[in-house]
Amino acid sequence: MRAVDDAPVLPPPEWRFRRKLHPAALFRELWEARALVRTLAEREVRIRYKQAVLGFAWAVVTPLVLMVAFTLFFRKAAKIDTGPVPYPLFAYVALIPWTFFSTSVAQGGLSLINNVPLLNKVYCPREVFPTASVVVAGIDSIISTMVLGLLFVRYGFMPKTTTVWVLAILPIQVMFTLGVTLIVSAVMVYLRDLRHALPLILQMGLFVTPVAFPLDVVPWQFRHAYVALNPLAAVIDGYRRAVLYGQPPVLSLLAIAGVSSLVALAGGYAAFKRLETGIADVA
Amino acid sequence: MLPSGSISATHIWKRFHADRRRKLLRDQIPHLSARLRGGGGRGWRWALRDVDLAAAPGESVGLIGSNGSGKSTLLKILTRVMYPHTGNVQVVGRVGALIEVRAGIHPDLTGRENIQLYGTLLGLDRRRIRERFDEIVAFAELDDAIDRQLKFYSSGMQMRLGFAVAAFLEPDILLVDEVLAVGDASFQQRCLERMRAVLNQGTTLVFVSHDLAAVEATCSRGVWLHQGIVQSEGPVRDVVNTYRQWIEAAAESTVEVGGELRLLKAEVSGPGGGPPKTQELLDVQLIIESPEVRTGRLYIGVSEGTATPIFVLRRDIQLGAGETRAHCALRSLPLPRGRFYLWVGMFEGGKRDPLPWHPATPFDVAGPSLDAAPRGIVRLAPVHVDAAWDVER
Numbered sequence: 001m002r003a004v005d006d007a008p009v010l011p012p013p014e015w016r017f018r019r020k021l022h023p024a025a026l027f028r029e030l031w032e033a034r035a036l037v038r039t040l041a042e043r044e045v046r047i048r049y050k051q052a053v054l055g056f057a058w059a060v061v062t063p064l065v066l067m068v069a070f071t072l073f074f075r076k077a078a079k080i081d082t083g084p085v086p087y088p089l090f091a092y093v094a095l096i097p098w099t100f101f102s103t104s105v106a107q108g109g110l111s112l113i114n115n116v117p118l119l120n121k122v123y124c125p126r127e128v129f130p131t132a133s134v135v136v137a138g139i140d141s142i143i144s145t146m147v148l149g150l151l152f153v154r155y156g157f158m159p160k161t162t163t164v165w166v167l168a169i170l171p172i173q174v175m176f177t178l179g180v181t182l183i184v185s186a187v188m189v190y191l192r193d194l195r196h197a198l199p200l201i202l203q204m205g206l207f208v209t210p211v212a213f214p215l216d217v218v219p220w221q222f223r224h225a226y227v228a229l230n231p232l233a234a235v236i237d238g239y240r241r242a243v244l245y246g247q248p249p250v251l252s253l254l255a256i257a258g259v260s261s262l263v264a265l266a267g268g269y270a271a272f273k274r275l276e277t278g279i280a281d282v283a
Numbered sequence: 284m285l286p287s288g289s290i291s292a293t294h295i296w297k298r299f300h301a302d303r304r305r306k307l308l309r310d311q312i313p314h315l316s317a318r319l320r321g322g323g324g325r326g327w328r329w330a331l332r333d334v335d336l337a338a339a340p341g342e343s344v345g346l347i348g349s350n351g352s353g354k355s356t357l358l359k360i361l362t363r364v365m366y367p368h369t370g371n372v373q374v375v376g377r378v379g380a381l382i383e384v385r386a387g388i389h390p391d392l393t394g395r396e397n398i399q400l401y402g403t404l405l406g407l408d409r410r411r412i413r414e415r416f417d418e419i420v421a422f423a424e425l426d427d428a429i430d431r432q433l434k435f436y437s438s439g440m441q442m443r444l445g446f447a448v449a450a451f452l453e454p455d456i457l458l459v460d461e462v463l464a465v466g467d468a469s470f471q472q473r474c475l476e477r478m479r480a481v482l483n484q485g486t487t488l489v490f491v492s493h494d495l496a497a498v499e500a501t502c503s504r505g506v507w508l509h510q511g512i513v514q515s516e517g518p519v520r521d522v523v524n525t526y527r528q529w530i531e532a533a534a535e536s537t538v539e540v541g542g543e544l545r546l547l548k549a550e551v552s553g554p555g556g557g558p559p560k561t562q563e564l565l566d567v568q569l570i571i572e573s574p575e576v577r578t579g580r581l582y583i584g585v586s587e588g589t590a591t592p593i594f595v596l597r598r599d600i601q602l603g604a605g606e607t608r609a610h611c612a613l614r615s616l617p618l619p620r621g622r623f624y625l626w627v628g629m630f631e632g633g634k635r636d637p638l639p640w641h642p643a644t645p646f647d648v649a650g651p652s653l654d655a656a657p658r659g660i661v662r663l664a665p666v667h668v669d670a671a672w673d674v675e676r
Contacts, residue, residue, distance in 0.1 A: 011296040011333065015369035032406060039403045043396065118389055121382050122404045123363035277366040280359065281299060 021273060026125075033128050040132035044107075045139065059140035060147050062103075063095040070095075070212045080213055085244045086155045092148060093243055094211040094236040100141045101177045101232060102202045108133030108181035109198055112189050112279060119279055126276045127269070130185040134178050160246035169238040169249065176231045176261035179268030186275035190282060210236055224256055231257035231264070287376040288340030288455040288487045290361060294370035297331040297356055297511075330356045331367070332511040336489075338504075340455075343478075343488040345502030345519050347495065347526055353511040354491045358382055358458050361489065376455025376487075377405050381445050390434040394425055394444055397433055401448045415451050422473070423447040443470060450477050457481055460491045475501060479658050495523050495589075500661040524622070527588030531624050534590065534642055544629060545572045547606065549643035551625055553616075561620065561650025561667050565613040569627065571638070573602040579631040581609060582640070586624050590640070593618070593664040600629075619653045619667040622646075 048058075070091040074080050082090040111129035112119065119126070152159065188194045209230060210217070215237040218226050227234040234257035238249030285291060331353045338344050346354045359365040360372060362380045389397060398419055402412035420429050423443040433441060450457060459478065478501055482488055492498050498505065498519065505522030507515040515525045548570040553559040556566075567583060581600045584592030596611060628640035656662050 011294065011369040015294050015296070017367045017369050017371070019366065035408065036403045039400055043392065043400070047391065115389075118400075120359075120364060121362075122380065122401065123378065124404050280365040 019273075019277060029125050030127070033125050036124055036128050037132045037135060040128060041135040041139070044132060044136045048136075059143040063092060063099050063144050064147070066095050066099075067092045074212045082214070083245070085240075086157070089148075089151055089155055089157060089244060090214075090240065091212060092151060093239050094209075096141055096144050096148065097173050097232060097235055097239065098206065098209060098211045099144065100137050100173065101180070102205070103137040103140060104130075104134045104177045104181045105184055106198060106202060107137065109184040109188050110195065112185045113192075113195070126186075126279065127182060127272060130181045130272075131178065134174070134181055137177075138174075157244075160243065162242045162246050162248060165238065165242035165249055169235055169242070169254065172231060172254070172258050172261045173235045175265040176235075176257075179261065179264035179266070181268075182265075182272040183268040186272045186279070189279050190275065209233055214240070223253065227253045228256050228260045231261045233257075285373055285375045286340050288485065289373070289375045290336060290338040290456065290487060290489070291373040292334070292336045292357075292361065292367075292370065295331050295334040295336070295357070295360060295367045295372070296329065296369040297353075297360065297365070297367050298327040298329050300327065330511050331360075334370075334508070334511070334513055336361075336506060336513075338456075338487050338489065340487055341482065341485045342504060343482055343490065343502040345498035345505045345522075346489060346491045346508060347493075347498055347505060347523065348508035348514075349530075351510075352508040354508055355382065355460055357508070358460055358489065358491060361456075361458060374456060377453070378456045378458065379405060379449040379452060379454030380458040380460075381449040382458065382460045391432060393432055394420075394423075394429040394436070397444065398448055402452050405452050405454065407452055412452070415453075419444075419447045419451045422451065422477070439467065439470070446474055446477075450474075450481055454481075454486060456487045456489070458489045458491075461493070471497075475661060482658070494661075495527065496661045496663060499523050500656060500658060524588075528622065528645075531588040531642055531645065543574060544602070544638040546570070546627055546638060546643060547572050549625060549627060551644060551646040553649075559616060559618075559646055559648045561618060561648060562615050562669060565616040567611040567613070567625065569609040569611075569643075571602060571607050571609065571629070573604060573607065573637075575604050577602050577631070577637065579629045579637060582626075582628045582630065583611060584626040584640075585618065586626055586642075587621075587665065588624060590626070592626055593623075593666065615669075616648065617666050617668070618648045618650075619665050620648055620650050621652075621665060623648060 067088050071088050074091070075087040080087065108130035111133045112126065115129050151157075184194070184198070188198075206212075209232050215223065215233055218233075234249070234253040238254055238257075241247040241249050334353070334357060336344070336357065346357065348354055356365065358380065359382060360367050361374055362378055362382065363372075363374070364380075364382070389400065392400065395416075398416060399409070399412055402415075403409075420426070423440070423446070425440065425444060428436065428440060433444070436444070446459070449459070457478070475497060478488060478490070482501075488502070490498060490502055502519045505515075505517065505519035505526075506513060507522050507526045509529075514529075515522050546569065548568065550566075550568045551559060552566045552568075554564045559565050569581075569583075571581075578599070578601045581598050582595055584595040586592045594617070596613075598609070598611070600607075600609065623646055624642045625644050625646060626640060627638065627643045628636065629638035630636050650667065653662075653665050653667070
């Protein structure tokens with residue numbers, strides 16, 4: 001019988017476990033997990049709307065209430081000039097991507113913690129949980145976009161042909177949101193305080209993002225740096241120009257936002273994969 | 284690349300924080316400066332130390348060891364739920380795992396949703412899961428509870444569902460941790476049957492249990508873990524026997540025979556004072572020292588190494604002050620070849636037992652070996668039964 005004390009005290013460092021992550025293998029694993037993302041998203045939607053009296057209406061109520069609140073306070077008090085566009089539309093168009101972002105981060109941030117019983121028992125690529133939350137937030141966004149159509153009718157507003165630019169802006173919005181959600185969800189496992197701080201941080205985010213006000217309030221010479229730090233600003237500005245004002249987005253801003261969203265996604269994913277290995281140890 | 288169904292883990296080390304600290308910021312602050320200075324000042328507890336485990340496709344490995352020896356941690360590493368500190372892990376194929384007793388997958392979901400979710404996690408498409416659905420429900424005896432949330436299940440139901448899901452969704456590798464702890468006897472039997480069926484289909488099995496007889500009946504190879512170190516590995520019979528002997532030794536060294544009586548001598552002998560033999564006379568001689576005259580019930584028992592005896596004999600006895608000799612003759616020893624242990628205890632019915640139940644001496648029996656039972660049939664205790672067959676045709 002080997003005595004416990006005879007065992008080497010520490011393993012040689014060169015045996016240190018290294019996970020081999022080939023991008024191709026990662027991609028294949030994610031692709032194979034798409035059914036799982038679907039199952040998880042379906043489940044989240046079902047649980048959410050089974051328990052809530054208003055059901056799917058919540059997807060619409062949040063941006064609508066904020067829109068009304070912004071309309072009352074900002075238009076009247078701050079006298080923001082939105083040109084030919086009615087202020088409620090101006091705010092609502094920004095609230096759709098913002099709500100997508102904040103719902104994703106708030107729900108997705110908790111997704112690993114909420115699924116601890118699962119994480120402790122079965123293997124799956126962990127990023128499916130935050131990803132599923134982002135998918136659910138996307139479904140909400142689709143619903144609130146349909147409401148935007150109703151608002152167009154209500155204000156007698158004609159859609160612009162430049163709306164096709166949305167297809168170029170949307171990926172930037174999704175990349176940034178996914179990147180932030182990934183890192184928040186992983187850090188949350190290690191730092192449970194974040195759970196309480198997160199709503200506050202998101203609320204602050206609403207005020208440093210041009211949701212209630214136009215991007216123009218940021219002086220031009222700072223605007224590129226601002227957009228690099230907060231790509232959502234360029235996303236929102238781009239949507240407003242394309243959907244409401246009939247203009248193409250400012251390409252230099254959009255390019256910077258695109259690059260920094262890509263960095264957010266790549267960095268967020270890399271950090272997630274690093275932190276992932278210890279989740280079962282602390283959860 | 285190893286063939287599907289293989290397990291290969293080498294040089295596995297795994298550590299945890301010595302203290303399960305809360306993950307709150309204010310708990311981290313005192314450690315922060317220490318961590319910045321180079322990771323000093325925190326304790327680690329090693330759960331696994333240089334563990335190797337390999338299994339070929341279709342092989343069945345039994346993991347045994349006392350609580351906290353690292354068995355479950357090793358299983359978690361094999362499922363990739365946890366990552367080792369050092370070493371290399373290769374697990375090829377679909378892994379069905381039943382880890383932790385409350386092994387239903389998600390408490391907030393219904394049984395039906397759990398089956399679907401687990402199937403998707405195993406990488407099965409929805410059609411394959413539906414095909415297996417009725418079988419799982421029938422095996423787990425859930426009936427209409429299948430649409431109830433898992434948190435409202437009894438622990439037995441959760442267990443049954445967990446096992447059924449893991450065992451019926453066609454895994455290449457099945458990892459089972461302590462299934463037999465919760466289920467009732469009939470379910471245990473069906474679990475063992477199912478494991479045997481799965482093994483016959485070529486699935487690799489790693490089975491963790493404290494039920495040594497079940498491990499012996501199910502597995503071909505055994506691994507004994509103790510404090511994170513592989514103590515013994517080989518054919519399951521040998522490993523289980525080594526482990527039993529270790530339990531016995533540990534019991535002997537830790538048992539504090541704190542009664543007022545002392546067992547001065549315990550001797551077991553066969554016919555004519557020779558070694559004990561199957562179906563022959565067995566003599567048990569005891570000398571007990573007592574400071575005063577007292578009466579009680581003297582028990583002797585024979586076990587395979589654990590505190591649960593194969594049989595027990597009792598005698599109401601009166602002890603004199605000083606030494607008392609007791610002699611017990613078993614006319615026909617019903618034990619097969621092997622190593623056994625004599626346990627002795629004396630009880631009065633009071634608060635403290637004058638002589639607590641403890642192992643007194645090991646002895647080896649010579650004679651015929653037991654007939655091997657088919658895999659999956661658990662023999663509770665080795666007993667030699669004198670029988671004659673008569674087959675007519």
